[in-house]
Amino acid sequence: MKKLFHVFIAGIILISCGNGAKEKTETANSETMQNDRVEVLYFHGAQRCITCRAIETNTKTLLDSLYSKEIVSGRIVYRIIDISQKKNEPIADKYEVTWSSLFVNGWKSGQEKVNNMTEFSFANAKSHPGKFKNGIKDKIDELLK
Template structure:
């Protein structure tokens, strides 16, 4: 009985030590969690080597919004805009994460990614003002 008690105690202590060493209960991991919760909203536009007029319009209108109406939020670190060419090696890795195989637009928050590709293709060229307004509304809402 003593051997079993000693073995259980040894197992318990080694498990606690391993947990402490991996940092699962350290203040740093809590800080990382808080940082992730306060992470910036990312707007990611994916494209390939060849792009149509609509693909180009999606990037152009998104960039105009980010550099214009969302410039204050970008400067404050609340919004980030990335253009990813998935025909490059680095771009392929990022595209794989979002399961992207063609031009796409995503708004990414700590809670997840929203695929706005259909919306973008339907509006970027034919309704640029409406496209920017809707995208801005989604980003501002995600910041809050």
């Protein structure tokens, strides 16, 4: 019952995080061409709720504190993607993203393993940031192996 409640709340939050105005811009980190890597992709629209902002802040904090060497080497790529910008439509379409979302994907030998962490992120980023960071860390560590 508790899980159903969390899914319901996450659904309401996701609906409230629509694209909104198209004025705000975000820059995406450069993507490397390294074959074996982990990509952390945070998608957002122009208007973001407090939970959306918590997802971005907690993800960045986690990556900066534990994975700075992997980011510098290109083993981990972190991209912030504003889906309200026309130039980002192809990647939003690829992952079927229409609102704030977090993906932690692994690339090995040219094959992508997609992990949509959106539901987990909305359930935990704001209310349980420690659980959120541990869950994202566990997924990244799994993909780095």
